[in-house]
Every structure is written in structure tokens, then in C-alpha cells.
Amino acid sequence: MTISADTDQRTHLPIIDHARGKRSPVTCRLKCADACLGPECNTSSNATFRSIAQTAFSRRALLGGAAAGAVVIATTSLERPTAAVAAPAATGLPFTPIAPVDASVDSFVVPEGYTWAPLIRWGDPVLAGAPVFDIVAQSPAAQAAQFGYNNDYIDIIVDAGGLTGVLVANHEYVNPDIMFAPSSDPAELRRRSEIYKAAQGMSVVEVVRDAPGAPWRTVPGGRRNRRFTVDSPFALTGPAAGSELVRTAADPEGRTVLGTLGNCAGGTTPWGTVLSGEENFNGYFSSPATTPSRARYGFRQRPTSTGWETWDKRFNGAEPGYENEEHRFGYIVEVDPLDPASTPVKHTALGRFKHEGANVSIAEDGRVVAYMGDDERGDYLYKFVSKHRVNTGSGPGARKQNLKLLSEGDLFVARFTGDSPASEIDGSGRLPQDGRFDGTGEWIALTRKGESAVPGMSVEQVLVHTRLAADLVGATKMDRCEDVEPHPTTGRVYIACTNNSRRGIDAPVDEANPRLSNRDGHVIELVESEGQGGTRFAWSILLLCGDPSGAALTYFAGFPPAMVSPISCPDNVAFDAEGNLWISTDGAPSTIRKNDGLFKVPLEGPDRGRVQQFLSVPRDAETCGPIIRVEDGMVLVAVQHPGEDGSFAAPNSLFPDYGASGAGTARAPRPSVVQVWRA
Template sequence: MTIADNIRRPLPMADHVRGKRSAVTCELKCANACLGPECNTSANQDFRSIASAVFSRRALFGLGAAAAVAIAVGVDRTAPVSTPGAGGVGGLGVSSGKPGTAGLSFGPIASVPAEVDAFTVPEGYTWRPLIRWGDPLFSRTPAFDILGQTAEAQEGQFGYNCDYLDIIPDPSGKTGVLVNNHEYVNPNLMFPATADVAELQRRGEIYKAAQGMSVVDIARRKVGEPWAYVVDGRRNRRITVETVFELTGPAAGSDLVKTAADPEGRWVLGTLGNCAGGTTPWGTVLSGEENFNGYFAWAADTAEQKRYSSSSTTSTSTGWETYDPRFDAHHPGYVNEPNRFGYIVEIDPQDPTSTPRKHTAMGRLKHEGANVHVAEDGRVVAYMGDDERGDYLYKFVSKNRMSGSRKKNLNLLSEGDLYVATFSGNSPLAEITGSGALPSDGAFDGTGAWVPLTQGGKSVVPGFSTEQVLVYTRLAADAVGATKMDRPEDVEPNPLTGKVYVALTNNSRRSELDEANPVTGNRYGHVIELTETAGQAGTTFGWSILLLCGDPATFEGAYFAGFPKELVSPISCPDNVAFDSEGNLWISTDGAPSTIGRADGLFKVPLTGTERGNVQQFLAVPRDAETCGPVIHDKEGLVFVAVQHPGEDGTFETPNSLFPDYGSSAPGDVPNAPRPAVVQSYRA
């Protein structure tokens, strides 16, 4: 089967419609994880007794300040451009647009139908892309030409599907750096269909260059204005599937991560499936390697493989396994290659010559991201979600304390202890009906515990070595009875209060209920508010459900922290979260089109006072797109999002979206493909 055949064959839609994504996104992003059986087949209360048998050594080791040459704007600013579609004020903006100085007061937009190909913002706001797929980062790199793509060009251009984003200003406020993840590619939209083997391999190398991460200098004339990206910026850098990474922590150098190309088990080429992330207090950026399994052909015939991919894979959407042996886990020299992905990646955006690292001490799972908070005793705590049905919430606590030495802080995530969460409700299980109806005490809430997987950097899970805990983290968490959650995605502490917010995007197959996951067939997802009760580095917490998402007009169980549900903006499938300077929660969504028939968007949620729970939609993204990586600079009146997979269900020949340029795609014209982009919104 060719790559083109693999992508363009009819896809099973029904199960996807029940879930959160289109069939194309599910195949390309997560290798149809939502169609197969759950990877987590454990009955946690019984798993301890079989752990030693499953994890005999035989079973495990038998697996064989910016220097601007030019400031690139990327689109014509000589005239305003209207956004197609209804609602709000749109367009690429004009150079004379005046940014607001009154913060982020806005009137919520009306929810936008899923089929509208528009980027919609509130009345009085406008938007423009800061940088798009293919925009050159260096003067030596050619301008984007969709009909003339090469791997060499893409290595110097902004990558494909944007996800985690941060905009980090320098002290002057006039320069800064943008960091962005590129999670996966869509061959359907990048190229016309072909079955030519040589051409497919050539494209495969472009796919390698289009993924990973981008680091880009940005600049502006004065504080408060929108940004432009800088060509030949001092910090400009592309990190791709061929970039060298260093493994750190206890599993580095173990037999579980050695391959024919790396017999030391310490140096990995590339990063894959980069989803959400976080920026550390010492100025580095973390990135979560999420759906890495979909990049490998593998047999899924061992307990370890099945726990990370429930079905065998013979072909992938990139086709790398057909010519690059490290992506064929059937190859005897590369059985362990998948074990080298699924980690938290740390890069230093200030130093383009630095070697990025993968931290094994933080565990191997389908990391949505990691967000760091400094605990009361000076140690740092990272919260992490494992984005799969029935998987878990994790916390990492560093061994050492944060200091005034950045050099020392760069090693904080290499040593420490890993925990997984268990949740207990305080209502009788009979009151958890699956409909979303609140129990008699008026809240879904309870207590929880962080159960250690490692302590003092060593395994505390019976039958597991330290290396096994950190490479087969899901199985170790099964063994200690962790609570199965409804796809924990972004997990972030509020910088003002320390409370932690967990986005649980959905689980349309949820049948076994508990108070932390109380909705049968949870299509719309929910958000949990977690309060550490013994300090940030402690092992106990309290929790309550802040939001049961959905459209109140059609889902009677929708709940918004007690705020009148008829007054909120409908919201479905919470994905990434962020905070503004006042401590308000902002939520980006991924799945509203297939669950409530509305475009995905960005929503503000106050957390205190009479407005607590009042979900207010700030923007909506174009057709087929999801909203990623929100960054809220509310004091400057600026909001940034990454628009991922616009027009996902279209093809190169027949695009579903023309975002962000909205040019012509009439017959005979040069194709105008949708281009994933980082967008900034501000007052018109």
C-alpha cells in the first residue's frame, strides 16, 4: 500500500463523530487510537499480583535580543482584508491598526458553525498571522513555494501543524522570541496524490523537516504593538526529526533504549508528536512527545508495546518505515527505537547551539505537555497529562531546589521523583448517574493522592526496575492503582493561586463511572480544579469539577461551576489552558465541530466571584482547525493562538480552507493551500 493510498482511502467516520476529531485528524495525529480498544486493559486493583510475572527481565529485555536583517510580515499589509464568514471583525489587519491599551475587555462572540472558513474575533478586534507554515527563517532560505518544496528549504522554514506556543519578550519589551511545536503533517494538503515510490520518499524527508519545533526571534516598534517575526534572528532555529537530542536521567544508557545506531543509548535523533508544553522559570521550553507510536511500524505483540499502541502497525502516514530502518520496529537493530520517544523535551531558546534533551526521569507516556511550578521548599513540580482514553495524571518533583544559577537549573528535570494520581469521590457511587446530574452535596468533588513510582530516583513499584518504571511508565502506573481518566491533556497551575487545572478532553466510550469522571460516553469533556493540601510537592490534594462541558441547549448535564448555564458560551473538548495576569482561566478546544457542530475556539473563564464559571468565547478558528497554544498578554491587549490543521478534511486539489491568506483557488490558479499559522489578535 502506498502512502497516498493509506491517506486517501475511505475512513471510518461514525466512531470519530462520536468522539472529538475528524477521521483524517485521527489517522494522521494519533494513528486511530480512538478506533481501537483501550490501551489500558488493567483492572488496577488486581494488577499488583501479576506485575512481577509480566515484567520479568526475560520478558522486558527480550524486546531485543534579536539581530534583524529583515522583519518578515509575510502578507500584504497595504489594504485591509475581510475574513469570510459571519460574526466578529476579521482580516489580516493593516499597518495602521492601533493595539488596545485597556486590557482584554470584550463582548463574547456568538459560536460559529463548524463549516465556516473564518478566523472570528470579537467586535472591536482584528487579527493577523505572525508566522505561517513555510515562512523562511533565514535569508538563505527560499520563500515558500508549495509547488517547489524541498527538505532543504523546509529545514529553514517555519514548520507545519502548530501546537504549543509561547511568546517570550526580552526585558526591553521590543524584542523577544517565539517558540512553537509542530505536531504532525498532512500529506493530503501538502502535495497532490501520487503513487511514485521515489517521490514518496522525497516527500518523506520533507515531512521530517516540517515537524519538531521552531524558535524564532520577534520584534516590534514599541511595547503594546503586535509583533513581526525576524528573518536571520540571532535565536532562529529549526528542530526536526533529524536533530540530535541527549537522553538524561536514570533510563539513559539502559538496555531498553539502545539501538544499532546508538549502542550507548544516550543520543536520539529527533522529536515526534510534539503537542503542548510549558515554559520553565529558568527560561527553557518544555515540549511533550505525544502520539509517537503512529510513526513506527511495530508488531504490538508484547505487553509493553500493547500498552502504548493497542494494535499492530505495518504502514504509517509518513512512509518512513519503507526506507529508514529506525522507524521499523520489526528490524532487530531498532526494536527499542520507539522507547526513545514519549518523553518531555527541554530546549533552550536563548542558545541556538545547545543540544536539546529528553528527560527520562519524567516518565515515558503520551505527554500532552508539562508545566512547572516552584514549590514552597524551592523544588520544582511539573504536572503532566497522558492523552489517551483511560490514562493518567502525573506529577514530577525535582530532587534539587531552584537556585540563582541558570546552569544548575538546567539540570533540575534530570533528577527527581515521579508520581501518578488516584482520585476518590465523597459522594455515594449510586449518586453518580452518568447524566451529569450533581450528587446530593451539590458538587463532583473529593480527595486524591499522588502515588510514588520513584522515590530518591529509584523504583518503588514491586517487580519494576527504575529503568522499567521510566520507559514503561503506563504499566508501572497500572500496577499502583492509578485512576483512569477521560483523556487528560493540558495540566497547568494557576500562577496566582497555585491551584491546578486539568483539561480532560473527552472519552466517548466512558462506561465505568467515578466521581472524577462522572459522565457516561463523555463526548464533551470536563475541567478539574485541583488544590494541593500538603504543599505543591506534597502527596495529597483536594479536587472538584469546575466545568462539565457541552452545549447547555442539548446537554442537560452541562455544568459551569454553578454559573447560570443559559448565559455561557457553549464549549466542547477542552484541550490547552492558559492564564491571564488576573488569574482567569483560558481554554482552547479541539473537537467542537464533531461534538456540538461548532468551530473550535478560545474561551475565557473567571475563577472567582460572581462570574466564576462564566465561559465566554473570545475567538473561533477556521473550518476543520483546532485551537492550540493560547498565550494571553492581556495587559497589552494581545492574544495569540496556534491554528492547527485548517482545512484538514480537504485535499491538495480541493482545499477545505484557504486560511490564512484567503486567496483564489479557482481552476487553473496556483493552488492556495491552507497554512497552519500562529495568529495574534488585538484591538482594531
């Protein structure tokens, strides 16, 4: 087999509905394999269960026929989220909100009184012996030792003393057209294809600083530095590990997977490990949609942007013995950045779907709870509750126990119920008569005590074909749940629903997803009614995003819309030590073409819902991360796919070097981790 010649992606991509605001069709092709071009993968009708209860769900049906099962959902009236209370005044990160920056501007913009600098860029050395980055002399070996491409989730785990730590970053996908000049040489294309493997995955990099609040700098060749690529070994854990569904010719035991793919957002655990979500993994495989599971996960038989399917059997779904390779991606990955000898793991107990990430908190009874979103139109919100309780000891034995917490437990999916008459949810975004979009909900069990809770499905089937299991129990179709994070002090959970331009076409509006053609997205605030380990919750919409001066109706927790910064497509969320929510975006309102940014949203007091833009990233880029350190007066973000719509010969951005000369600089955009601090 040969790899097709590189082409300028821009000339072959239609301007699709989702991309009319700001997002480039190139991003849609490379990041999510044009998931928005077609109808939803979720063709289930979750509003009724009349036909579901009449058909048994067998493994044979799962792999070659229709899937069915039965469940009864009960709803209970619950109290609404608690009222806001007065909040302390902000002290560590005071700023005047910046104005939105036009999408044609190639600048990184911060508020007055702040400055910025890249902490680490694509190609910067990570491992000992790594060469200085040279964009015209890239190689697989060099890239495997350098910082990867398109970083998404980031965190710095600070050591005792506060002056050293480790940065952990995801690398979601690559853009061949701005990494390399066009070529038609098969040998060169194969070499580049190997570089794409090395450029993805994750990085662990030691960092140091001179004083608390001072900028960090990386330590190339640090003792704890690591690179995880598409060929790095990962251990499978949980009930599906070793099952026939995850065995391949190369791994007949089904317990060791090479590589991690499509790593998007993530989370940091109380025991100091980092979780990463494998999101758009289907786009790396050329696999015919010959089964309900393949169709439900969006697999198609077509050339991929990396070309791996032409020379690596693992990514060709037609290769005998490798049909299950795709079942080995789509999990939550856990990496221990403090132990450079540790093997990273993939947790099957948390289900297989397009994980945006996972964020962990400790429930009232000591069990660990992980909240997760499936980032595709019409898919679901999930929760995992561990079987065992966290060990709060400080010794190595306690940490060893905690490293196993995500291997056993119960998996749930959410069903939302609104409390307003259906006639008041008209798709416009107009509030119902009670003054807000809100209601109750239930966490429906998919697994219980290590066994399946879905009739007709084994526990292995539930955890490998999680979307099909969730279809059967009647979960609520959501507008792309991306980051889902519990507040560190209140316990309220915030769900970033980034957008769904086909709401009303593939699924009707409901009170939890109340706008037709929801291009701007919304944020839901969820309150667990029985504690975080319980099965019932109350919810309300905190933000209906968009341009308040535009035609679409918006809502900002009751704060006057004329006094907020325009915001669209909420993606990653984080909290500061003062309790504020921070939102990074992946798209601008469809009525205005502005660069993505980072926004602060107070959650308490008179400013609750007041969206304030803190920074803006360069042309074509997406804001990821972020890390908010009020105590240091510092913010860090990952700048993903700057200049995505350009080419190698004609770059659309020069971020972050902006024409600087010297070792390690390049006349090309470089995805980077950026730190912003008070000047």
C-alpha cells in the same frame, strides 16, 4: 522497500464515534493513528489488586509475558478547594463574547474591536537563506529552514526591554493530502517522506515589535533562530539514559536520540526554557505488538502516514538492532531558545507516555514541580518533583544549575477518590446530593530518590515503561488528561480532560470522570493539601463541558448554564495576569457543528465558571497555544490543521491568506500562529 502511493485519506476512513461532533476522521488517522477506533490500550483493572500482588514483575515478564506488582493505597479525608473570593474587574482584554461559528464557515472570527493577522505560517523562512514558500516547489532542504507544519504549543519569551524576543512553537504532524497532489512515483513519494521529517519538530524564531502592545513580526535568519526536525540530535538525561532499554545499533551508548515526534502542548520554565510533550509517537512506527509494553503503548504493524518505516530502519520495529528505537520517544523535551548553541534534551526522569505537555511551578520548599497528562483514553495524571531546589540567582551559573533540575527527582501518578456514594454517580452528569463532583486523592510514587518505587521493576523499567508501572500501583483511569497547568498565583492545578466517548465501556464512571460517553470533556480543579511537593490533594470538577441547551447535562462551577458559551473538548489551557483561565478547544459539542475556539473562564467572584467565547478558528481547524497578554491587549493562538478534510486539488480552507497573491501565499491552507489585538 517502496512507499505506497498517496491516496485521498477521506475515502478510506470510517466516520467513527469520536468524530460525530466535528472532528474529521482524517485528524484521527494522522494525529493519533486512530487511537479511538479500538478499545483502550489500558486493559488493567485498577479498582482491585487481588491478582497483582501474587506475581513478580521481572524484565523477562515485561518484555514477553504478563506484568504484575503490588501496592497499598491509603486515602485520607482532606479539605475541599478554597471558596472563591472577589476578583478585580478585567481591564486589558474587554470583549463581548462571540456567537459560535458554524463548522462550514472558513473564517477566523474575533470580537468587535479586535483585529488579527498571522505572525508566521507554515513554510515562512526561519533560517538564513531559506527560500520563500512555494507550495509547488517544496524540498527537504527548504522545509528544514522554514516554519514547520501544524504548530501546537507556542510561547514568546520576551527580552529585557520588551521589544524583542523569541517565539517557540511545536510542529505536531503533517497532512500529506493537502500538502501535495496525489502521486504514484516511488522517487517522488520518498522525497515527500523526507519533507515530512523536516516539517515536524520545533521552531525558534526571533520576533520584534515597535512598542509594547504592538503586533510582533518575525526576523528571518535571526541569530537565535533554529529548526529541530526528526533528524536533529537530542541528549537523553535522567536514570534511563544509557540503559540497555534505549540502546540501538546506531546509538550503542543510548544517550543521543535523533529527532522529536508528535510534539503537542508544552510549558515555559521559570528559567526561560521551553518544554514540549512527545505525544502520539507510536503512530510513526510500524511495530508488531509482540510485548506487553508495545501493546500498552498502541504499537501496530501497519503502514504509517509518513512512510518512514519503508526506508529508515529506526521506524521499523522488525529491524534487528532497532527494537529499542521506540523507547527513545514519548518524553518531555527541553529546548533552550536563548542559547542557539545548546543541545536540546529529553528527560527520562519525567517518564515515557503520550505526554500532552508539562507545566512547571516552584514549590514552597524551592523544588520544581511539573504536572503532566497522558493523552489517551483511560490513562493517567502525573507529577514530577525535582530533587534539587531552583537557584534564584541571576547569573549564568544559576541558570546552568536550573537546566539540570528536570534530570533528577521523584515521579508520581494520581489516584482520585470521590466523596459521594457510588449510587449517586449514575453516568448522566447529574450532580450528587452534596452539589458537586469532588473528593480527595493521592500522588503514588513511581520513583523515589533515584530508585524504583514499584516492586519488581527497576528504575529504568519504570521510566521507559511508565504506563505499565502506573497500572501496577492502581492509578485512576482518566478521560484523556491533556493540558495540566498550575495557576501562577493560587497554586491550584487545572486539568483539561478532553473527552472519552467510551467511558462506561472500557472503564466505569467514577466521580472524577462522571459521564457515560463523555464526548464533551471536563475540567478538574485540584488543590495540593500538603504543598505542591506533597502526596495528597483535594479536587472538584470545575466544568462539565457541552452545549447547555442540549440533552447532555452540563455544569459550569455553579454559574447559570443558560448564560455561558457552549464549549467542548477542552485541550490547551492558559492564564492571564488577572487570574482568569483560558481554554482552547479540539472539538465541538456533538449536538452542534461549530468551529473550535478560545474561551475565557473567570475563576473567582460572581462570574466564576462563566464561559465566554473570545475567538473562532476556521473550518476543520483546532485551536492551540494560547498566549494571553492582558498587559498588551493581545492574544496569540496556534491554528492547527485548517482545512484538514480537504485535498490539494480541492482545499477545504484558504486560511490565512484567503486568496491573496504574491510571494509566500498559496492556494492552500497553512497552519499558522495568529496574533489578535485591540484595533
